[in-house]
Amino acid sequence: xxxxxxxxxxxxxxxxxxxxxxxxxxxxxxxxxxxxxxxxxxxxxxxxxxxxxxxxxxxxxxxxxxxxxxxxxxxxxxxxxxxxxxxxxxxxxxxxxxxxxxxxxxxxxxxxxxxxxxxxxxxxxxxxxxxxxxxxxxxxxxxxxxxxxxxxxxxxxxxxxxxxxxxxxxxxxxxxxxxxxxxxxxxxxxxxxxxxxxxxxxxxxxxxxxxxxxxxxxxxxxxxxxxxxxxxxxxxxxxxxxxxxxxxxxxxxxxxxxxxxxxxxxxxxxxxxxxxxxxxxxxxxxxxxxxxxxxxxxxxxxxxxxxxxxxxxxxxxxxxxxxxxxxxxxxxxxxxxxxxxxxxxxxxxxxxxxxxxxxxxxxxxxxxxxxxxxxxxxxxxxxxxxxxxxxxxxxxxxxxxxxxxxxxxxxxxxxxxx
Ligand SMILES: Cc1cc2nc3c(=O)[nH]c(=O)nc-3n(C[C@H](O)[C@H](O)[C@H](O)COP(=O)(O)OP(=O)(O)OC[C@H]3O[C@@H](n4cnc5c(N)ncnc54)[C@H](O)[C@@H]3O)c2cc1C
Numbered sequence: 001x002x003x004x005x006x007x008x009x010x011x012x013x014x015x016x017x018x019x020x021x022x023x024x025x026x027x028x029x030x031x032x033x034x035x036x037x038x039x040x041x042x043x044x045x046x047x048x049x050x051x052x053x054x055x056x057x058x059x060x061x062x063x064x065x066x067x068x069x070x071x072x073x074x075x076x077x078x079x080x081x082x083x084x085x086x087x088x089x090x091x092x093x094x095x096x097x098x099x100x101x102x103x104x105x106x107x108x109x110x111x112x113x114x115x116x117x118x119x120x121x122x123x124x125x126x127x128x129x130x131x132x133x134x135x136x137x138x139x140x141x142x143x144x145x146x147x148x149x150x151x152x153x154x155x156x157x158x159x160x161x162x163x164x165x166x167x168x169x170x171x172x173x174x175x176x177x178x179x180x181x182x183x184x185x186x187x188x189x190x191x192x193x194x195x196x197x198x199x200x201x202x203x204x205x206x207x208x209x210x211x212x213x214x215x216x217x218x219x220x221x222x223x224x225x226x227x228x229x230x231x232x233x234x235x236x237x238x239x240x241x242x243x244x245x246x247x248x249x250x251x252x253x254x255x256x257x258x259x260x261x262x263x264x265x266x267x268x269x270x271x272x273x274x275x276x277x278x279x280x281x282x283x284x285x286x287x288x289x290x291x292x293x294x295x296x297x298x299x300x301x302x303x304x305x306x307x308x309x310x311x312x313x314x315x316x317x318x319x320x321x322x323x324x325x326x327x328x329x330x331x332x333x334x335x336x337x338x339x340x341x342x343x344x345x346x347x348x349x350x351x352x353x354x355x356x357x358x359x360x361x362x363x364x365x366x367x368x369x370x371x372x373x374x375x376x377x378x379x380x381x382x383x384x385x386x387x388x389x390x391x392x393x394x395x396x397x398x399x400x401x402x403x404x405x406x407x408x409x410x411x412x413x414x415x416x417x418x
Contacts, residue, residue, distance in 0.1 A: 003402065004029065004237060004246035006224055006260065010040035010204045010388060011380045012252030014395030016216050017122070017207050019250075022403050026216045027246070028208075029239060031223040036204035038254050039357040039387060042277045043200050044301050044312040046292045047389045048137055049116060049162060050154075050192040052108035054365020055273075055315070055385065056095035072331035074299035075315045085317065088271045091363035104364050106160060107413035108386065111367070113161045114409050115393025116194060122392055128206035130198045131306035135291040137195035138167075138176050140186055140339070142297050147187045150296065154190060165191045178289040182339045197292050199305055200388045219244070224253075227260055227377070234264075234377050248402055250378045255320070255358040257381040266372050268416065270382045272358035276324045277312040278333055280350035285309065285343055298335035302343075309343070311336045315359075315385075324356040359385050369394055369414050370401040378402055379416060 001024050005012045008030035020026045032038070055075075067073035082089070095104060123132070141147035147166075154164040166188065167175070173183035175191060208218060223240040227249065236245045251257050255272035282288045282304060292303045300313035313332040316325070333352075337344050362368065362382040367390060370378055380398040383390050397407045 001025070001248060002027070002246040003248045003250065004244055005250045005252060006237065007252035007254060008032070008035040008208065008218060008220070009038045009252060009254050010036055010200050010391040011254070011383065011394060012250070013204045013208050013211070014391050015250050015252055015380050015398050016211050018395050018399030019402060020211055020214055020216050022399060026211070027244065028216065028218045029222045029224055029237060029244065030218070030220050033221055034205070035208045035218065035220075036201045039359055040200045040204055041357060042279060042310070042353070042355040043275075043357060043388055044277065044292070045197050045199055045303050045305055045310060045388065046137055046195060046301060047116065047119060047198065048192065048195040048386075049109060049112035049389065050137060050139070050164060050195055051294070051389070052105055052112050052386060054095065054101060054104045054108070055361070056092045056104070056363055056365050057101045058096055058098055060096055061093055071327050074313065076328075077317045081317050081319055085271055088269055088363055091269060095364050100364070103413055104366050105157075107366050108390070109157065109160055109162060110409045111390050111393050111397070111414060112386065114396070115390050118392035118396045122207070126206060126210050128203055130202035130206060133197040133291065133304060136191055136193040137197070137292040137294060138172060138189050138191050139294045139296055140172060140179075140189045142185060142187055144187045146296055150190060163192065163194050165193070167191055176290055176293060178287050178340055178342070179293075180287070180342060182341070195292065197303055197305065224260060226263060229264060229374060232374065234374055248376045248378065250380055250398060250402065252380045254381065254387075255360040257360065257379070264374060264377075266374070266416075268368055268379065268382060269362050270360045271317070272320055273361040274314070274316040274318055274322070274356055274358055275312065276314045276329050276332065276354065276356045277310050278329050278352045278354055279305070279308050279310045280347060280352040282307055282309040282346065284346035284349055287342055289340070293339075295335065295339060298339070300332040300335050302336050302340060320358065322356045322358060324354040326354070329354050360387070361385075364413065366413050367394060368416050369398050369411060370407070372416060373418070
């Protein structure tokens with residue numbers, strides 16, 4: 001069968017990998033000049049089953065309201081976009097109930113655990129160099145109440161496969177010496193031994209190169225303008241470089257997925273939520289971080305990536321603009337440096353690279369995998385803040401669905417509502 005993958009982010013490229021492996025003729029189309037130039041480029045790099053909780057969660061509406069208009073708040077909804085997102089926002093609010101939050105979290109967790117396994121298999125087969133760090137991840141807390149709530153939530157997820165260990169401040173310092181004296185101000189932490197870190201761009205590029213060597217065609221600099229359909233089937237993708245036909249089509253266009261689907265009357269509730277990252281060399285840091293640290297209260301992550309360090313965070317609803325906002329970058333750097341003071345000098349001496357990307361966020365906080373009302377059109381999109389984590393597993397599942405095979409996990413809450 002010939003299959004056209006629309007989008008060469010980490011989700012599209014991994015879908016190409018699994019479909020090629022299944023023996024299909026695969027072509028990938030993307031408007032950028034390289035793979036993984038959208039959200040998959042300089043994201044946090046953490047593969048974390050520990051962060052599968054959707055942002056639509058109890059307590060979030062109150063927090064978002066209290067942050068309105070605050071330029072350095074972790075989540076910022078720009079007033080100008082509110083009229084455009086009321087429908088998406090209404091569904092987001094609906095999904096903040098205890099019941100829906102739990103169901104959506106469990107669906108993501110199922111997929112994340114499957115994805116971790118797929119990551120291991122892909123690594124074994126392809127032997128990729130992508131700054132992999134398997135030291136786990138640490139979440140730190142300043143308030144006893146937040147720590148206690150998180151510990152009991154993680155305990156309740158243990159029977160479903162989430163692996164975590166609560167730590168005292170001195171245990172946090174033991175496993176992450178880079179915290180130094182900051183550990184004294186902590187209530188404690190939670191360690192997630194199965195989480196890992198790696199460069200999503202390097203990984204995607206490595207997989208794409210492997211696919212190319214094995215016959216997959218990547219047509220880059222190719223902007224997909226629309227999908228033409230007749231008699232209930234997609235016939236071709238019209239692009240700025242001609243039209244392309246296939247037996248089946250997979251949409252993996254990240255935050256831009258709705259644009260091609262809307263004219264087909266397929267409504268995918270995805271809205272872009274902008275985040276930023278700041279990356280700089282870590283060689284001047286005398287006591288560099290061993291693992292990813294996620295700060296529960298100040299809402300940023302500090303991630304060691306090979307010989308670099310990346311600070312990442314911010315959720316800004318501001319349409320499709322991808323210019324990194326300096327105020328928001330400065331706010332998360334300030335927060336990170338307040339916890340890792342030894343990093344101040346290396347940061348001041350370095351020329352940090354600022355980047356912004358658009359997370360494809362659904363109101364449920366779960367991705368959309370598999371079938372659409374058009375039988376030869378499939379989805380692998382809407383992975384929110386977890387697209388890197390869920391990439392290998394989602395692509396494996398979508399490839400099974402395209403191949404008319406039974407998916408390996410229960411897909412409840414992971415498909416488009418009919
Ligand atoms: C700041 C930040 C930090 C993050 N940290 C993490 C993390 O630590 N762990 C984690 O698991 N996830 C993280 N994420 C989320 C993750 O990066 C995304 O969920 C994931 O990259 C989405 O991948 P994608 O392939 O769906 O989209 P993208 O990578 O955006 O790819 C979509 C592709 O479609 C192409 N495209 C779109 N429209 C068209 C068109 N009309 N024609 C042709 N091509 C088109 C684009 O060029 C792009 O290449 C983070 C995201 C951000 C922004």
